Amino acid sequence: MDLGLISVRYARALLKASNQEKQSEQVYADMQTLAAEYINVPELSVTIANPMLSKEQKETLLIAATGSTKCDLTRRFIQLVLKEGRSGIMQFIANSFVTQYRVQNNLIQAKLSTAAALSPETESKLRKLVESKTNGKVEFSASVDEDLIGGFVLEYDTYRLDASVKRQLSTILSNLKQ
Structure with a gap:
């Protein structure tokens, strides 16, 4: 089986x-x-x-x-x-x-990575943003990733919002190589 x-x-x-x-x-x-x-x-x-x-x-x-x-x-x-x-x-x-x-409980996992620690107010706003988009409760985990240089990466469900300086620099670099 x-x-x-x-x-x-x-x-x-x-x-x-x-x-x-x-x-x-x-x-x-x-x-x-x-x-x-x-x-x-x-x-x-x-x-x-x-x-x-x-x-x-x-x-x-x-x-x-x-x-x-x-x-x-x-x-x-x-x-x-x-x-x-x-x-x-x-x-x-x-x-x-x-x-x-x-x-069963309509729980969504969301992961937030930032270059620096966020204030509780900002984290709460992001949690509410994800909850409004998913119409569910969100289990939110936040972490600091200094490699991002600046900005954040927010992941939930199948979505990924990468607003990091690292990604932006990587995009610029790949455009310069073309």
């Missing part, structure tokens, strides 16, 4: 259960943390796939990777995944859950 299909089914079941138990926000936070830990600690997937580890050890490791969750539903779900022998796809399940939760 297809790994993607299996992980989507598990994630869909978890989303349905979390909605019924009114714990979807907590489970969402847990799955976001778990998905991020798989990226930040590449050894996690290798360790979870190790057949020498017991289910209890894997459970302890996965719960620690969620930030030692206080959410009973997340804990029970991890136990179910381990019981069914699906620990190897836990990363895919977490990512699929995060995606499905965002679709």
Whole structure:
């Protein structure tokens, strides 16, 4: 069976259960943390796939990777995944859950990179701009990238607005080479 299909089914079941138990926000936070830990600690997937580890050890490791969750539903779900022998796809399940939760709640991820730190007022204005364009709530992350020299790069959905000095200089340079 297809790994993607299996992980989507598990994630869909978890989303349905979390909605019924009114714990979807907590489970969402847990799955976001778990998905991020798989990226930040590449050894996690290798360790979870190790057949020498017991289910209890894997459970302890996965719960620690969620930030030692206080959410009973997340804990029970991890136990179910381990019981069914699906620990190897836990990363895919977490990512699929995060995606499905965002679709269900009309959450848009937006990333803003600027050459210098922005004031909270400016960041708030940009957040409202993206919300007005997408008709959804925005999860906004801002970072400073000094390589931009000046300006900003705003990314959300499939859109990218690059108003950086770096891009403008690059465009001028490529026009001069022609």
